[in-house]
Amino acid sequence: MVTVLYLFIMKLKKVVELLNAKVITGGNRLEDEVSFGFASDLLSDVLTVDSENLLLITGMANLQAIRTADMAEISCVVFVRDKKMTPEMAELASENGLVTIESAFSMFLAIAALHDGGLKPVY
Amino acid sequence: MLFKYEVEGGNFSKAGFASGEIKKILKQINIDAKIIRRVVVALYEGEVNVVAHAVRGTVVADIDDKQIYIRIEDEGPGIKDIALAMKEGYSTASEKVREMGFGAGMGLANIKKNADWLNLSSKVGEGTVLEMKTFF
Ligand SMILES: Nc1ncnc2c1ncn2[C@@H]1O[C@H](COP(=O)(O)OP(=O)(O)OP(=O)(O)O)[C@@H](O)[C@H]1O
Ligand SMILES: [Mg+2]
Numbered sequence: 001m002v003t004v005l006y007l008f009i010m011k012l013k014k015v016v017e018l019l020n021a022k023v024i025t026g027g028n029r030l031e032d033e034v035s036f037g038f039a040s041d042l043l044s045d046v047l048t049v050d051s052e053n054l055l056l057i058t059g060m061a062n063l064q065a066i067r068t069a070d071m072a073e074i075s076c077v078v079f080v081r082d083k084k085m086t087p088e089m090a091e092l093a094s095e096n097g098l099v100t101i102e103s104a105f106s107m108f109l110a111i112a113a114l115h116d117g118g119l120k121p122v123y
Numbered sequence: 124m125l126f127k128y129e130v131e132g133g134n135f136s137k138a139g140f141a142s143g144e145i146k147k148i149l150k151q152i153n154i155d156a157k158i159i160r161r162v163v164v165a166l167y168e169g170e171v172n173v174v175a176h177a178v179r180g181t182v183v184a185d186i187d188d189k190q191i192y193i194r195i196e197d198e199g200p201g202i203k204d205i206a207l208a209m210k211e212g213y214s215t216a217s218e219k220v221r222e223m224g225f226g227a228g229m230g231l232a233n234i235k236k237n238a239d240w241l242n243l244s245s246k247v248g249e250g251t252v253l254e255m256k257t258f259f
Binding site: 063068 | 135136138139142143146156160163164167168171223224225226227228229230233236
């Protein structure tokens with residue numbers, strides 16, 4: 001018997017399109033793919049998530065959000081609620097090869113759009 | 124190989140510097156990505172704890188072909204009840220720390236989850252020493 005596991009994938013350019021978002025760093029990596037989404041303003045919680053191909057949706061626009069993503073191997077971070085990244089955040093993000101995008105959507109709307117698009121929750 | 128970094132209490136903009144450097148080093152010596160993730164998440168939690176709860180500290184990492192040993196030592200208030208501090212959800216973090224996105228009381232439990240070996244010792248009014256090992 002053969003078991004086939006279908007893993008949903010979404011290209012980052014689709015994420016940008018769904019969230020009407022602006023790419024801040026990693027614009028050359030929009031063909032990269034994510035399968036799961038995790039949304040939180042609490043970086044403590046983000047650090048406990050152990051998942052590959054994860055997209056982080058957060059309203060916590062500070063340097064630690066970038067550090068947290070980098071340490072947790074999260075390759076793309078969406079800043080929602082129209083939060084703007086600082087130049088220091090963008091510098092650290094591009095240094096570490098992270099894709100970062102800004103969306104004016106509320107967190108609820110951003111999550112709804114991504115979920116409707118097929119992105120899966122971690123749990 | 125021995126590496127040493129200073130950690131400044133209260134300075135969130137520098138929290139994670141040591142973790143970032145250790146991540147680069149482990150990548151260079153071709154350690155498995157999943158192991159690197161576990162090491163640096165635990166180290167980062169430890170670094171953030173010094174920034175959030177202590178006055179100053181140092182991170183020492185000793186890397187050989189079999190393991191990484193990390194020692195995070197700080198001068199600070201120390202921890203009165205270590206068993207309680209290890210519990211998920213227990214936190215004495217200040218409002219300022221919470222505004223930065225931390226202070227859920229998840230860090231020490233997460234370090235325990237990610238490290239292969241952990242030792243936490245503390246003297247109230249003096250400081251805290253967190254040691255951990257991860258085997259390659
Ligand atoms: N280096 C330290 N010095 C003094 N107290 C500490 C130190 N590390 C941890 N603690 C104490 O232990 C508690 C629990 O630490 P833990 O890392 O689990 O959670 P937190 O730092 O409060 O929040 P989180 O890690 O989820 O952001 C802290 O709130 C603090 O009271
Ligand atoms: Mg902590």
